[in-house]
Amino acid sequence: MGDILVVAEHRGGQLAAVSLEMLSKGRELANHCGGQVAAVVIGKDADRYARRLAQHADTVVVVDHHGLEDSPAEPSQRVLSSIVSERKPKLVLMGHTSFAMDLAPALAVELGAALATDCLDVSARDGVFRVTTAPYNGKVRAVYAFAPSDIIIVTGRAGSFPVEQAQGQGDIEVLEYDVEQDGQRKVFEGYVEPEASDVDIAQAKVVVSVGRGIKDSDKLELAEELASALGGVVACSRPIVDYGWLPAGRQVGQSGKTVTPKLYVALGISGAFQHVVGLTGAKMIVAVNKDPHAPIFGVADYGIVGDLFEVVPALTQKVRELKA
Amino acid sequence: MNVVVAIKKVVDTSEAADVVEVDAAGKDISKAGLVSRLNDWDGYALEEGLRWREKLGGTATALTVGPRDWDDVLRTALAMGADAAVRVDEDAASMDCRSVARILATAIGKLPHDLVLFGAQSEDFGSAQLGPMVAQMLGLPHATLVVGLDVNDDRVHVSREIEGGARELYTLTLPALLTIQTGLNRPRYVSFSRIKRAREKEIGVTTLHELGLSSADLVPSVTLERLELTPAGRRAMLISGNPEEAAGALATLLKESGVI
Numbered sequence: 001m002g003d004i005l006v007v008a009e010h011r012g013g014q015l016a017a018v019s020l021e022m023l024s025k026g027r028e029l030a031n032h033c034g035g036q037v038a039a040v041v042i043g044k045d046a047d048r049y050a051r052r053l054a055q056h057a058d059t060v061v062v063v064d065h066h067g068l069e070d071s072p073a074e075p076s077q078r079v080l081s082s083i084v085s086e087r088k089p090k091l092v093l094m095g096h097t098s099f100a101m102d103l104a105p106a107l108a109v110e111l112g113a114a115l116a117t118d119c120l121d122v123s124a125r126d127g128v129f130r131v132t133t134a135p136y137n138g139k140v141r142a143v144y145a146f147a148p149s150d151i152i153i154v155t156g157r158a159g160s161f162p163v164e165q166a167q168g169q170g171d172i173e174v175l176e177y178d179v180e181q182d183g184q185r186k187v188f189e190g191y192v193e194p195e196a197s198d199v200d201i202a203q204a205k206v207v208v209s210v211g212r213g214i215k216d217s218d219k220l221e222l223a224e225e226l227a228s229a230l231g232g233v234v235a236c237s238r239p240i241v242d243y244g245w246l247p248a249g250r251q252v253g254q255s256g257k258t259v260t261p262k263l264y265v266a267l268g269i270s271g272a273f274q275h276v277v278g279l280t281g282a283k284m285i286v287a288v289n290k291d292p293h294a295p296i297f298g299v300a301d302y303g304i305v306g307d308l309f310e311v312v313p314a315l316t317q318k319v320r321e322l323k324a
Numbered sequence: 325m326n327v328v329v330a331i332k333k334v335v336d337t338s339e340a341a342d343v344v345e346v347d348a349a350g351k352d353i354s355k356a357g358l359v360s361r362l363n364d365w366d367g368y369a370l371e372e373g374l375r376w377r378e379k380l381g382g383t384a385t386a387l388t389v390g391p392r393d394w395d396d397v398l399r400t401a402l403a404m405g406a407d408a409a410v411r412v413d414e415d416a417a418s419m420d421c422r423s424v425a426r427i428l429a430t431a432i433g434k435l436p437h438d439l440v441l442f443g444a445q446s447e448d449f450g451s452a453q454l455g456p457m458v459a460q461m462l463g464l465p466h467a468t469l470v471v472g473l474d475v476n477d478d479r480v481h482v483s484r485e486i487e488g489g490a491r492e493l494y495t496l497t498l499p500a501l502l503t504i505q506t507g508l509n510r511p512r513y514v515s516f517s518r519i520k521r522a523r524e525k526e527i528g529v530t531t532l533h534e535l536g537l538s539s540a541d542l543v544p545s546v547t548l549e550r551l552e553l554t555p556a557g558r559r560a561m562l563i564s565g566n567p568e569e570a571a572g573a574l575a576t577l578l579k580e581s582g583v584i
């Protein structure tokens with residue numbers, strides 16, 4: 001079936017969890033279909049991740065380059081295209097992260113490889129690779145098959161592939177690459193960390209979160225009243241920040257914060273994957289949504305199917321009564 | 325400065341999950357009864373492109389690969405202030421991303437372009453592939469998930485969003501291609517009368533043949549085999565009753581479980 005190459009990602013001294021997930025998936029596919037699993041990790045001091053990766057991989061290729069602290073996509077593309085051209089893996093796996101979103105499509109074109117992004121599953125049967133994706137914000141599942149001849153690149157959704165226990169000890173190779181920035185046409189200038197927020201939603205015990213279903217910034221009051229009755233804070237999904245109705249520090253999800261409350265109340269939030277990844281630490285999730293098929297009910301513990309403008313004031317009232 | 329913005333039309337399923345069904349061919353959802361509109365991300369891309377063109381002069385062209393009924397998103401673009409609109413008359417929905425990218429790259433190559441803007445992803449099949457694919461095909465530097473940009477002579481400074489709300493900063497030399505993330509501006513409101521007036525403006529319709537492409541250039545590398553509704557992985561216990569009753573029952577549950 002050919003070899004598998006997994007691109008491992010790291011930032012701020014931490015290996016991305018999704019990279020180990022993809023590596024576990026790569027191992028599983030190789031166990032089924034034969035072939036070797038190699039992991040590549042690129043960046044300054046990337047060797048510190050090699051041992052961990054070698055538990056799953058037959059080979060770990062460390063590309064230690066000093067130009068950059070972490071691994072922005074642009075120099076990584078040149079490193080990876082040369083590694084892939086040389087080693088000719090059948091399948092290249094990486095997490096569907098902001099790094100991969102920048103890198104994978106350009107790399108696929110450069111290598112003439114086939115590409116599928118944001119996949120929930122990858123399988124290989126009878127010589128055909130297939131992936132599953134979740135179009136229309138998760139409302140449907142799509143199964144794609146790859147043409148047999150190409151090199152295949154797949155980016156996988158975080159949390160879709162369990163990390164298996166592994167005690168292997170693959171070989172570690174260190175490569176030196178000269179990664180000058182691309183003729184200066186794209187120059188990395190640095191990172192900006194998120195600004196400190198007025199309210200720290202990450203530490204709050206109760207979070208009342210509003211989504212696009214709130215319709216109007218005037219209606220945020222409804223959430224504030226419920227939050228104050230519950231002794232919690234107000235957070236939101238991304239569109240609410242995009243509209244300028246709440247500051248960025250209140251956003252929950254992939255590009256916002258991860259919250260860990262005892263209670264998370266989602267009001268008019270559909271439950272897109274990029275939102276619910278921020279909820280993995282919540283003890284109890286309650287959702288109010290007028291759509292009984294909203295994906296948020298797939299992660300919530302309790303749900304009310306109904307109009308939030310009717311349910312929320314009633315709920316605030318009942319909570320106040322029970323607390324009195 | 326010449327701007328090209330790639331846009332597409334999508335069906336709005338955000339509040340319509342209970343009417344979403346797979347169509348007879350099993351390759352897409354059934355669009356009957358659903359409203360179609362401009363891809364959310366592309367509205368932000370258009371707004372950004374128009375602002376820079378208004379500031380720096382030049383032309384702004386909106387470009388789509390789609391069937392005739394996608395003309396209305398081009399009209400929206402014209403009503404917002406685009407100088408020209410081009411539609412490549414092909415059903416992009418039935419092609420793989422690389423083929424659509426090939427068509428877009430060829431079309432953009434024939435247009436004046438200093439700044440090429442894409443949406444970060446589409447709302448329907450949401451692959452987030454097209455922007456960087458087209459950049460690679462055209463040999464342009466690119467940055468994805470852009471949440472801030474500033475054009476300065478022949479450079480563009482961009483801030484791109486990464487996980488957890490952090491950002492990466494880059495400087496790119498023009499011509500460059502950026503994919504735009506939601507929230508970096510407030511797309512202007514276009515009144516119905518402006519859209520109506522834009523009906524008189526011409527949309528340049530072109531074909532694969534005119535672009536010098538043939539089906540041999542568009543061999544799919546991935547094929548959609550089937551589509552199915554997401555199984556109802558229902559976890560939530562749904563509380564029934566009218567709003568009063570449901571709210572009362574929920575409050576009691578919260579009290580019993582000790583969270584209030």
Ligand SMILES: Cc1cc2nc3c(=O)[nH]c(=O)nc-3n(C[C@H](O)[C@H](O)[C@H](O)COP(=O)(O)OP(=O)(O)OC[C@H]3O[C@@H](n4cnc5c(N)ncnc54)[C@H](O)[C@@H]3O)c2cc1C
Nearest residue numbers: 211212213237238253254255256268269270274275290308
């Ligand atoms: C790279 C990337 C990063 C992202 N990062 C994040 C992130 O960090 N956080 C995030 O939240 N999103 C993020 N997103 C966006 C995400 O994909 C979704 O678009 C977003 O979460 C949707 O927000 P929503 O649920 O509020 O809106 P919608 O999906 O529009 O849902 C609105 C919901 O409200 C319901 N509703 C409407 N009216 C009522 C009513 N009267 N009563 C009750 N219910 C009602 C509807 O049924 C619907 O389910 C990201 C996207 C990308 C591409």
Ligand SMILES: Nc1ncnc2c1ncn2[C@@H]1O[C@H](COP(=O)(O)O)[C@@H](O)[C@H]1O
Nearest residue numbers: 330389416442443445446451452453454
């Ligand atoms: N058929 C199309 N015509 C023009 N632009 C498109 C088309 N499909 C996608 N795009 C652009 O590519 C972006 C990303 O789409 P995707 O890669 O499908 O997620 C969109 O936001 C649009 O800017």
